[in-house]
Amino acid sequence: MSEDHKHRARIFLHRGDLVQARTAWDAAVADDRATGSQQALSDSLGNLGNTCALMNDIPQAEQCYREVLQIQRTERNLTAVAHTLVNLGNLYIASDHPEKARPYYLEAMDLLRQLQDHRGLGILYNNLALQESRDGQWDQAVASFQQALDHHRTVGNEEGLAVTYSQLGKCYLDQEDLTRAERCLNNASEHYIKLGNEPAEAAVLRLLTTVYETRQDTVSARRCLARVVAIDDRYTLPERQADSVHLSRLSPSA
Numbered sequence: 001m002s003e004d005h006k007h008r009a010r011i012f013l014h015r016g017d018l019v020q021a022r023t024a025w026d027a028a029v030a031d032d033r034a035t036g037s038q039q040a041l042s043d044s045l046g047n048l049g050n051t052c053a054l055m056n057d058i059p060q061a062e063q064c065y066r067e068v069l070q071i072q073r074t075e076r077n078l079t080a081v082a083h084t085l086v087n088l089g090n091l092y093i094a095s096d097h098p099e100k101a102r103p104y105y106l107e108a109m110d111l112l113r114q115l116q117d118h119r120g121l122g123i124l125y126n127n128l129a130l131q132e133s134r135d136g137q138w139d140q141a142v143a144s145f146q147q148a149l150d151h152h153r154t155v156g157n158e159e160g161l162a163v164t165y166s167q168l169g170k171c172y173l174d175q176e177d178l179t180r181a182e183r184c185l186n187n188a189s190e191h192y193i194k195l196g197n198e199p200a201e202a203a204v205l206r207l208l209t210t211v212y213e214t215r216q217d218t219v220s221a222r223r224c225l226a227r228v229v230a231i232d233d234r235y236t237l238p239e240r241q242a243d244s245v246h247l248s249r250l251s252p253s254a
Contacts, residue, residue, distance in 0.1 A: 002031035002040065009047065022051045042071040042080070049087065058095045065091065082111035086124055098131050122151035122160045126167065133171045141171055162191035166204050173207060182211050202231040206243070222250045 009024035025048035032041040049064030065088050072080040085108035092101035105128055112120045129144035145168040152160035169184030185208045192201040205224045212221035225247045232240035 002028050002035065002044070005031060006044065006047075009051075013051065018051055018055050022048065022055065025051055038071050038075065042068050042075075045071075046084070046087075053087075053091055053094065056094075058091060061091055062088070078111050079115055079117065082108045082115065082117065082120060085111070086120070086127070090127065093127070093131060098135070101131065102128075118151040118154040119157055119160070122148045122155070122157055122164070124148075125151065126160070126164050129164075129171070130167060133167075133174070138171065138175055142168065145171065158191055158195055159197075162188050162195060162197070162200065165191060166200075166207070169204070170207055173211060176214075178211050178215060182208065185211065198231045199235055199237060202228045202237065202239075206239075209246075218250055222247065225250060 005024045005028035009021045009028060012018075012021035012024060025044060028044040029041065029048055032044050045064045045068045049061045049068065052058075052061035052064060065084055069081065069084045069088070072084060085104045089101040089104035089108065092098065092104070105124060109121065109124055112124060125144045125148035129141045129148060132138075132141035132144055145164055148164045149161065149168075151157075152164060165184045165188035169181045169188060172178075172181035172184060185204050188204045189201055189208070192198075192204060205228045209221045209224045209228070212218070212224065225243060229240070229243050229247050231237065232243050
């Protein structure tokens, strides 16, 4: 029965029906407790925690992750422990308690280094950098973003490189360092082009438009925004109207 519940939960998640997915994961957890399989219980609890986090039920998600962590520590599954610690850190960030997130991130970092898990380290450093930039700790944020890029390069994580270059570019833009912002955002755009992710490319080009407008380089700003509007039209993105109005203000006749 547990596998049936898990299958249903995944279908509901795919459909975006979080309420039904949560109900199915709850049933899977109950079945796994009855059978006594700690590994199966850990997996089901982790998925239930993820679903609760998506529903913004932070207390329930935290309870699930903590029980998962206890099982994983008992079984000495260091990789799983590290990823659950990251989940707990992310949860505290989402609940506006970043001061509670950092110890979990740092413990996870120690484990991921032991395991030489470069993919996990890239994601973790990126999470740390985002929090540091929110707190205005610019030098620390840039250093963490650079660490994330190094780990993404080690494993050839194109998506990680694209995301981190984009966020580092935004960090430089917030500091009004336009030269470095432009360089990072162009790198992000190139990686998203390789990935074929045009909506994400459009988000980066909006930031580049801001860079060029700040420099009063209207020609470059207009070129970026024209590409954005073309992507908006192709995917019917919610920013389409605002981007079109923005482009019209930049047109030579405006």
